[in-house]
Every structure is written in structure tokens, then in C-alpha cells.
Amino acid sequence: KQEVTQIPAALSVPEGENLVLNCSFTDSAIYNLQWFRQDPGKGLTSLLLIQSSQREQTSGRLNASLDKSSGRSTLYIAASQPGDSATYLCAVSYASGGSYIPTFGRGTSLIVHP
Amino acid sequence: DTGVSQNPRHKITKRGQNVTFRCDPISEHNRLYWYRQTLGQGPEFLTYFQNEAQLEKSRLLSDRFSAERPKGSFSTLEIQRTEQGDSAMYLCASSLVRSSGANVLTFGAGSRLTVL
Numbered sequence: 001k002q003e004v005t006q007i008p009a010a011l012s013v014p015e016g017e018n019l020v021l022n023c024s025f026t027d028s029a030i031y032n033l034q035w036f037r038q039d040p041g042k043g044l045t046s047l048l049l050i051q052s053s054q055r056e057q058t059s060g061r062l063n064a065s066l067d068k069s070s071g072r073s074t075l076y077i078a079a080s081q082p083g084d085s086a087t088y089l090c091a092v093s094y095a096s097g098g099s100y101i102p103t104f105g106r107g108t109s110l111i112v113h114p
Numbered sequence: 115d116t117g118v119s120q121n122p123r124h125k126i127t128k129r130g131q132n133v134t135f136r137c138d139p140i141s142e143h144n145r146l147y148w149y150r151q152t153l154g155q156g157p158e159f160l161t162y163f164q165n166e167a168q169l170e171k172s173r174l175l176s177d178r179f180s181a182e183r184p185k186g187s188f189s190t191l192e193i194q195r196t197e198q199g200d201s202a203m204y205l206c207a208s209s210l211v212r213s214s215g216a217n218v219l220t221f222g223a224g225s226r227l228t229v230l
Contacts, residue, residue: 004156006156031217034218034219036221041226042224043120043205043222043223043224045221046219046220089156089157091157093217099162099169099170100217101147101159102147104149104156104158106154106155106156107156
């Protein structure tokens with residue numbers, strides 16, 4: 001069974017800090033990895049998707065990297081803002097029989113205080 | 115297209131009752147997923163459809179749960195004889211699986227079930 005672990009489970013930082021969220025997975029033969037944001041009581045919003053052949057993806061202040069050999073991905077958030085407060089989830093997909101079913105970690109709960 | 119729509123947003127029911135959730139995916143998407151999420155946990159996979167075919171079901175999906183996607187359009191998730199342990203957020207997502215491998219999931223807002 002594939003397992004996805006996210007560290008830290010919770011993070012509280014002052015506005016303006018750069019921060020790194022970590023995601024690790026047990027099976028390095030991934031198909032792709034996706035980072036999501038979830039606001040309390042809401043659904044998930046896709047932030048970045050990294051294909052297995054890629055090393056990183058960028059969108060605005062967000063940068064996600066992928067190191068398959070070590071089974072890790074990081075989400076870097078530059079110049080954090082209170083509006084970034086949310087839970088960040090990573091999901092790993094494998095190409096088992098063409099299913100590509102994403103397996104999620106438990107998420108990192110981020111609070112950015114003014 | 116307004117994205118993935120889920121109804122109802124919140125359902126409160128008594129133990130033993132049946133409930134049904136509906137998901138309307140993005141129209142051109144060929145994949146539809148159901149996940150369950152409890153407080154403090156990540157979403158757990160329940161089942162998925164490729165067009166109208168249900169291709170995989172998790173062991174979490176007991177025989178009280180059934181999902182359908184008639185004609186490859188909207189999907190329903192029914193829970194029979196609900197138990198308190200069924201209380202959770204039920205999330206639906208859809209995607210368009212491409213030959214390039216991109217499979218970006220778009221989630222709905224979820225349907226929250228509370229079983230009293």
C-alpha cells in the first residue's frame with residue numbers, strides 16, 4: 001500500500017516568511033504528484049501538478065519540486081500572506097494498470113498571522 | 115462550465131436511514147472519483163468511474179455503499195442503513211485523463227454527512 005506522509009502537520013508563521021512544506025512517499029515509481037489547498041469546510045483546489053518526468057513547477061509565489069529517487073516533494077511558498085492560511089495536501093498517483101488513483105497525505109495546516 | 119457540483123452540501127440524518135449524494139462533473143471529463151474525508155485526515159479513495167464504468171472500489175466501500183454513473187454523466191453515491199461512523203465529508207472529483215499523462219483533479223465543494 002502506498003503511503004504519503006506530510007511534515008509538519010501544522011505550521012504557524014508570521015506574515016512575510018518563506019516556508020517549505022514537505023511530502024514523502026514510499027514508492028518512487030510515481031506517475032505524478034499534485035499539491036492542493038483546502039480551506040476549512042471546503043473542497044480542494046489544485047495548486048500544482050508535477051509529472052514524473054519533471055523536477056519542479058512554479059505558479060506565482062508557489063514552487064513545487066519533485067525528487068523521485070528520495071521519495072520527496074516540497075512546496076515552497078514565498079513571502080507568505082494571511083490569505084495563504086489553509087491546509088495543504090499532496091497527492092501521489094501511480095500508473096497501476098492505468099488507474100492513476102491519487103493517494104493523499106494528511107496535510108499540513110498552515111496559519112499565517114499578520 | 116461552473117466546475118464540479120455536489121448536492122446536498124450538508125445532510126443530517128438519523129442512524130439507519132439511507133442517504134444519496136449527487137455529483138455533476140465537468141462535462142468533458144471522462145473520470146469521476148469519490149473520496150471520503152474525516153476531520154484532520156486527508157481524503158480517502160472510495161471508488162472511481164471511467165465514463166460509465168466503475169473500475170475500482172476501495173475496501174472502505176462496504177456493501178452498504180453503492181455508486182453509479184449512468185450514461186457517464188452525473189454520479190450518485192448512496193449509503194444504506196447509515197451508521198455514526200459514516201459521518202464525514204464526501205468529496206467528488208473529475209478529471210480528463212490524457213495520453214500525455216496529465217490528470218489534474220477538480221474537486222467539488224463536498225457533501226457533509228452527519229449521522230445522529
